[in-house]
Amino acid sequence: MSRLNLIDVARAPPPIKLNRADPLRASLRSVGWHGKLQKNAISAPSPLRFISQPVMCLELKRFMKIRRFTKTDIPQIAQIHRASWIMAYKPLIPDKILENLSELHFQNIWKKNLNNQSHSHLVAEHKNQIIGFISFSQYEGSTETSEISSFYIDPGSAGHGVGKTLIISAFNKLAALGFRKVLLWVVRENQRAIEFYKAVKFKQMNAERKILRHGIELTQLQFSRNIVEST
Ligand SMILES: CC(C)(COP(=O)(O)OP(=O)(O)OC[C@H]1O[C@@H](n2cnc3c(N)ncnc32)[C@H](O)[C@@H]1OP(=O)(O)O)[C@@H](O)C(=O)NCCC(=O)NCCS
Secondary structure, eight states: OOOOOHHHHHTOOOOBOOOTTOHHHHHHHHTTOOSOBOTTGGGOOOTTHHHHHHHHHHHHHHHEEEEEOOGGGHHHHHHHHHHHHHHHHTTTSOHHHHHTOOHHHHHHHHHHHHHOTTEEEEEEEETTEEEEEEEEEESTTOSSEEEEEEEEEOTTTTTSSHHHHHHHHHHHHHHHTTOOEEEEEEETTOHHHHHHHHHTTOEEEEEEEEEEETTEEEEEEEEEEESSSOO
């Protein structure tokens, strides 16, 4: 699917409401959105992407650090996870459910995830602010195949090369651990992520599965790539 333009955004279905204090509002404002969040803005890159991308990419490349995730990162990670999750899934999940997803819910997920020793997590940090994270692990006990289980970029920083830098860092870690392949599952309607994965040389596999998220059944498609491959 090609990238949506501003006209597509303007034709979007009714907006969802976000509380004034919601950090997602601040994130969206930083990428040029004023007013209400449109439901299918999901695939639309920021209107500012086309103007400011080269400058922001250079700035991010210069100052971005990739490092391991620590316990003290949990509040920031939860904030990004929530904002990015809402952006990605709002066309599929009823507004009532999205509006009630608290940061505490995501903090609890990450408290649990950090205790799971089988997963590794990296964060992208820019001037002491976390702007994205990725989690990966061995896939079902395989010594050759790994899996990316979680990958979210702050909506205010998406579309500026952060995801690509972060996923390449994950490939490097996985290669160093001896893995040859990496796979992941992506929700069928998440076109933005699908375009991203194709851009970094993932190929769609002949496998899909159903998952339940907040009582809603979603279909996920499997993508895979060899780890040692140019990006
Ligand atoms: C999907 C996601 C991780 C990508 O990260 P990102 O930082 O936005 O992506 P990048 O800027 O590094 O993009 C790298 C390349 O992917 C492709 N790409 C990225 N966004 C795209 C879009 N909206 N449409 C088409 N291609 C896109 C481009 O080829 C891009 O290269 P270019 O900027 O030189 O053209 C991020 O947008 C995100 O967090 N989305 C919401 C959460 C989510 O869906 N996570 C994945 C769950 S499986």
